[in-house]
Amino acid sequence: MGPVTENHAVSPALAELADVCGVASSYEDADGVRREVPASTLRAVLAAMGVEVGGDDDDEGGVSEREALGAVRLRPWRRVLPPTLVAREGTAIGCPVHVPRGAIVNVEVLLEDADVPSTLLPLDEPRIARDVDGVAMERVTLAVPDDLPVGWHRVTAVVRAPDGTRHSSECTLLVHPRAIPVPAGLEEHRAVGLAAQIYQVRSEQSWGVGDLADLGDLAGWASRDFGADFVLVNPMHAGEPFVPVGPSPYLPTTRRFASPLYLRPELVPEYSALSVADRRRVDDLARTAAATNTVDTIDRDSSWTAKLEALRILFMVPLAPARADSFDRFVDEQPGILGFATWSALAGDHGPDWSTWPEELRDPGSEAVAGYADENPEEIRFHLWLQWLVAEQRAHAQREALAAGMRLGVLHDLAVGVHPTGADAWSLHHSLARGVSVGAPPDAYNQRGQDWSQPPLRPDALAEEGYRPFRDIVRAALRDSGGVRIDHILGLFRLWWIPRGAAPTEGTYVHYDHEAMLGVLALEASRAGAVVVGEDLGTVAPGVRETLSELGILGTSVMWFEQDEDAPIPPEDYRRLCMASVTTHDLPPTAGYADLVHVDIREELGQLTGDSAEERRGAEAEISAFTAVVRERGLLDGDSPDDLVVALHRFVAESPSLLFAVSVADLVGDRRAVNVPGTS
Missing domain, CATH: 2.60.40.10 (Immunoglobulins)
Structure with missing residues (x-):
């Protein structure tokens, strides 16, 4: 262990209170240095968990640290049963x-x-x-x-x-269950698949944004022509229901429902029943939107504006009896969907930031919200209908993937959290912490740390609610899929909480009951027959990867991160129970990374804390080391950037990992970054 930083501001009582509540009063950073957490951070994080505390001698006029500690220790005694019991089979x-x-x-x-x-x-x-x-x-x-x-x-x-x-x-x-079974014969034969930011995958029929129809086509092509077994896609959680639509799939308004931005309107069955005039209008909207498919950037707002008009036209077509029954069953089977549809309707009238709504509408259980729902049934039904359509087209994409021969099909991605003023922050307000956000401490790739602006789920509230909020999130991700990738799965063990107004460096870890969180994941994935991949990169606490492996949860090996003392780790030493890849969505495509695009971006955004020239020299040395290794192994056929990209994929293909993901961006030779962590 490295040196320890000094901090004399935390009293023994406050440190003990934090420990009892699962809040770290110190932690080991990415360089192995033991960091002490300031008292101000501990008090702010405890307050976000419902534990208000002043000074130890009550000199701040609030509850003293010792009084708060005593009250927390008495919590179990003031209830008959614990909030949740968890047992392994x-x-x-x-x-x-x-x-x-x-x-x-x-x-x-x-x-x-x-x-x-x-x-x-x-x-x-x-x-x-x-x-x-x-x-x-x-x-x-x-x-x-x-x-x-x-x-x-x-x-x-x-x-x-x-x-x-x-x-x-x-x-x-x-x-x-004791472990998630490894599905689809992966024990005998590894699966190779694609990784795609699906909004980038546009066809001639797209409405300016890659959609679920494009996903089905991509899966079919990859399976039939190349024997691919899966397509890993970006999170497809719902964003804002009206323009402007947020650009990041990793900052959704909800993780329980999907984005209708990915719908293909012409594939809605009611399209065939449109009047001549209405069909002409929908077709005109499709042609106008399709004209942007060759534009270099993604314009979500123009695409969604066109789709929203088309979908409202389609919504006016009466459902056939069998379709109406299917819609009603869908709504009845989705926990929380009425609340989400109500929020969507309210967002249309008052904007997506619920904290600016009239006071009486900020509580989803209020009489005012119930009255609004009674007065606006058709608008709420419209948003319920959109979710039903997304579920239908999402299921169709998975059926297409499996019919083409894929063993797994579509693997969905589960984001870490949600927008602080969005749908889940409104409807799950009892489960989310206020006054803090989730992020990450500094590391080699994000030297100033990261603040993702997302309110974290409270560990105590999850237990009180029997982990139902997390269960519903997991079920939504697993619906009609072959598996799920859990972004930052380390967050099921601990999350970096940052007090409002503080820098990412001034946060601390809050620990979760990982036996319960992983138990929910194991039960739901086993029932779905799905594979689970955990993104376990970054600062990993001891024992975490071993715990995940024991439960049958695959880890993640990204080649650029697989280094030991600045030398590439041989792919033969990669973990077997993991998904291996050359790159990840948080980095530029491989050609761009080799050209130091990641350094250029971080320098432009002011994310570097050291000398930029030194950073560039280090990155060049990293590329040179990997280039030398693939050349020594006889994997590099030439000196072009494309030759290097191919060689690096050959290198990773020599690993024993059960899953091997190839980025679509690498297939087409792109070099632009589309996702930069810690930015908006």
Whole structure:
């Protein structure tokens, strides 16, 4: 371990309070230096978790650090059952129950597919007693058996106090599989596929932005002509429902619903029932939008403006009875979709930033919001209908991929978080932390750190809600897909929280119950028969990769990051249980990276903290090292940039990794970066 920085501002009580709440009071940075976190950061992060604290001696007029610590330690004693129980399949766990001394308690577990509950019995161990708010309390631990099936179960406790009063309590019991099965025969034969930012993949029929029809065509071509087994796409989460549309797929308004920007209007079945005049208008819109397919930049606003008009025309066509039934079933089966559609309608009237709406509309559970929904049923139905269409065309793209011979098909990408003033920030406001944002501490590629401006999910709120918000996010990503890539999967263990107004360097890590988060992922992926790839790059805590591998979650090996003391790691030493690639969406295409485009961009944006000439010399040395290695191996056939790109892919292809992804941008010789982390 490297040296330790000094910080005398954090009292022992504040450090202990932070530790109990899962907030790091120190951390090891990318250079191995132990960094102490300022007291101001700890207090701001604790406040975002609902733990307000002043000074240790209460000299700031608030709750003292010791008082706050005492209150947090009493939280479990003030409830009968824990908020959520998590068990791995085949493993027995204990269920702590807190009741007044002398009370009688009956605890039962009801399996998700059962009608009759079974009773939990106490373990043979002494009870623990404690005085809580003047009441003598006891903790008794019950045995949750090791033979429960995987699933989402419920635990219910009925307590009869000594005075005869009765009350009940319940919690979620998640039993997850020991590991996600490796699907599609990957153990015997690795899968090679494409990685694409699908909005870039435009055809003559596109409306200026690559769409789900283009995705199906890309998958079919890649499979039939090259034997590809998957297409990994960028996050397709929904953005703003009206222009202007945000450019980054990694800053969506929601992670639970998809973007209708990727729809192909002519493929909506109701297109065939349009009147002559309406069809002519839709076709005119399509031609106008298609004229931008050869323009070098992506104009999401013009594309969505045209599509939105066309889709409103299509919406006016009555649904056939079978289609109407399908639509109704879809709406009934999607948790939270009515709230999202209501937000979308409200955004049309008041703008997408809910924090600027009239006060009475900022709470999704308010009477004012319910009244708005009653007054605007058709507009809300329109946004429900859009989600149904996206689901249909997304499913069709996956069917096309599988029919063409792909073993996996489409792999979707799950972004880290959402826009701070968007749909999920409004409808999931109880689950998200306020006054902080998610980012990353400084590292070699982002020397000033990163602030992604996204509000993080609160660990305590997730547990209180039985991890349903995260479950719904995962289910949405897995729907009609062969798998999912989890961007920054390290965030299921810990996330870098940055207080509002602070620099990314002034944040700290907040730890999550990774057994629960990974358990949700393992259960839902196993049920979907999907592969899970975790983007585990950056500063990785000890044991994280081993935990992911044990659960059957593939890691990520990007060639440029696979170096040891500035020398390329041989591809034979790459991990087997991972997705290997030469580059990633956060870097320029390989030709651009070799031409130091990444250094140019970071210098232009002021992201370099050292001497730019020295940075450039280091990058040139890196390229030279990889070039020398592929030349020594006989993989480099010439001296052109294209020859080097091919050689580097041959190099990575020699790895044992189960998945090998090739960027579409590399296939076509592009060199421009499309995503720069930490920018907007």
